[in-house]
Amino acid sequence: MDLLAEIRRSRMSRFQIRAVAVALSLTLIDGFDVSVMAYAAPSLSRAWHIDPVTLGYLLSAGLFGMAAGSFFLTPAADRIGRRKLTLVSMTIVTLGMVLSVFSQDATQLIAFRVLTGLGVGGMMANLNVLVSEYASDTSRGSVIGIYAAGYPIGATIGGFAANPLIANFGWRAVFAAGAALSGIMLVISWRCLPESLDFLLTRRPADALDRTNAILAKLGRPALTEIPARPETQGPQGAAQEILTRPTRSQTLKLWAGYGCLVAAYYFANTWMPKIMASVSGDDALGVTVGTVANLGGIVGCFLFSALARRWRSRLLLVGALTAAAVAYALFGQVSSRTGVALAVVAILGMLTTAAIAGFYTVAPDVYTPVARATGMGWMIGVGRLVSITAPVLVGYLLSGGWAPQKIFLLFTIPLLASLLCVVALRKPLPRPLPPKPVAAAAE
Template identity: 55%
Template sequence: MDILKDLRSSPMSRLQVRAVAVAIALMLIDGMDVAVAAYAAPALSKAWSLDPVTLGFLLSSGLVGMAAGSLILTPFSDKIERRRMMLLALILVSTGMVLSVFAGDVIQLMAYRVLAGLGIGGMIANLNVFVSEYSSDKRRGSIFGLFTSGFAIGATLGGFIAGPLIPHFGWRSVFAVGAAASIIMLAVTWRFLPESLEYLVSKRPPNALARMNALLLQMRRPALAELPKTPEEQQAQRGIRDLFAGRMAIQSLLLWTGYGLMIAAYYFASTWTPKLIATSSGDDSLGVTMGLVVNFGGIIGCFVFSILAVFLRSRHLLLGSLLVSALTYVVFGMTFNQTSLAIVIGAVLGVVTSANVAGFYATTPTLFPAALRGTGIGWMVGIGRLVSILSPILVGYLLAGGWKAENVFILFGIPLVVSALAMVTIWSLTSRKPAGEQVSETVRVG
């Protein structure tokens, strides 16, 4: 009997629920840590007299670290164990957040944001794998909706914290709160996050059988006499170079394009919207309010995705949300200077952009075999981050060159349409794979 397949088709145990809950909590911390720079941007740019281009580089510095973390750190999760990689990533995040509190100038703050981003990048892709492997087939799409909501909830909490803290204690206070939350989650992860079962089966580290039986005991499952055999195609996986072999190469390139363009639009909205609204209205508090509205819409979007995934295939939800979000960016640009209407459209923008992220997280892990999953998702997120790094910087140059904020929003509708086309092509290719090349995919996820 295939124990992993049996677990995926059975109701989730308490251990599985706990693993997913820890992953969602970690996404909440990630969302808070990423968003604090956007919320601090208006006060920070005034305190240090930053021009739009410099501010764009500062907002992108965390994305630089996230790209490096996804590309460099995440593949090690397939080598040094996924739980251990998660703890290392959290140490980097906590260190970067603590140092950010004491930054003396913009160069130092950029460096510390890169360090924190390095940990976040190594963590997010790894979390995707944990959630995919510990979720049941029936609930995976819905769980990924909840999982993605953690990021939006964290970003929203960051706004609620930043609103009262920054006027009284300055922009450093929000970094201090983020640092404390990261350290707390380091302790929680050490205590409650289990190792990946599929990692133990596919990589067979020392004492793998004993460790797997210990986890099965907590799941009230009978112990195994020996580890299950792994398919030959999984045993043959070696690492990054397998992403460029045969059809996998085409899939990887399309996936990087689709995810990269989607996440570039997402980070433009999440990093620049508070500042653009604050500048347009002359009211910094209104900028924070808009950031809250967008992120709260993101929470709603994740829950909507989670509910709809019970009834619809996640790939269909992703395609729909990508096309609707492209339209929403255009409409938001057209209503940007009508504050009341812009706030409403901003909430819709948050809904559809977060649904995009949930859709990618729900549909992409199963494109890769277990032995290559950490590397595959890590490179998807990493390449996406490399593309998204250019997003805040590009906006800074466009604004400095005389572009109006509303035209920038309209421009970002185009990448989302291209992203949708890339994903449709991937699904078409994977549906035509020979049976031996197919990677197990559930009805609700696909």
């Protein structure tokens, strides 16, 4: 039996679970760092007298950086390794959060939010690939569902921390907290995050054999005397060629369009909902509460997806989540003025959209081989971020033009339905190429 196939068909070891746990913790910090801008927005906009259009650009700045990171940083993981790119990305995130604390005007804060987003974007798709490669075949959907919960968990923690921090120390305090947490996770990642076996056996860097054997020892498996030969089915093509040529190209385009439409709706709700509810009610604390409830719903959605993925196909679950999310957005537009009902719908809305994101994270990696997996995921998420950038800015212009929040939520049912159509049009995931066959027996 081939090495990678044998590992994937076995139960996950403590080492694999620890690798997933570190990735989950990093995604949690990402959720905290990205969400603090939405929680700080009501206080910040008053302190700096920021108009809705400028605030829209502030809320989109992190998304722009995330798009750039997904496009330009994540593909490097297919060349330098999943671990090394994670460390580079976390360094960028920590620097961006520290600089945000000391920003003096909206222009500076926009620049520092772009920098923070650059690191977050470079890391998120890369970690998704690492988790997918360390998960067993039978648990992959469930594991990625749990991993995807890290982002809303981090955003929820940000919501709980934002109210007392802002009330007692001002809006800069939430950025300071994010900077401290990011620095801590950078150290933990350096100590505990392993490299991907798929990367080592596919790219075969100079020290691949020693690093592979070190990982195999932690997995309780015998060492290798030589790195296995590359599979014949892999071929010499690069990542970009695999992603953008047949038969993968049509799958790629559907993933891009579907994920882009989903995250446009997701980030509209997660960036503007606290501000909209604070403006409607005149209560900043309610705005933060709404954002927190949405992220709590997202946590439930990820764990629900994880549980259901053990019995149903991830693609089917994704179709159901997108259909129900479109209904939830339309419903929220009708009940947003009724606080109690609105909070219940917000929880459902967060649950469904985050479950759908977990669905894309589960479906997409199997489309690509290890040679192109990080690039494929990075470009999918990058395209999604590019589309999502327009959502907060567009809403800023719509609100300035007199649009009611109810109409805006109804408008965003359209991209959710478009995402649904893209998923329905997807073919079954392409089969994984055969893992490499060892050219020498394992060492005794």
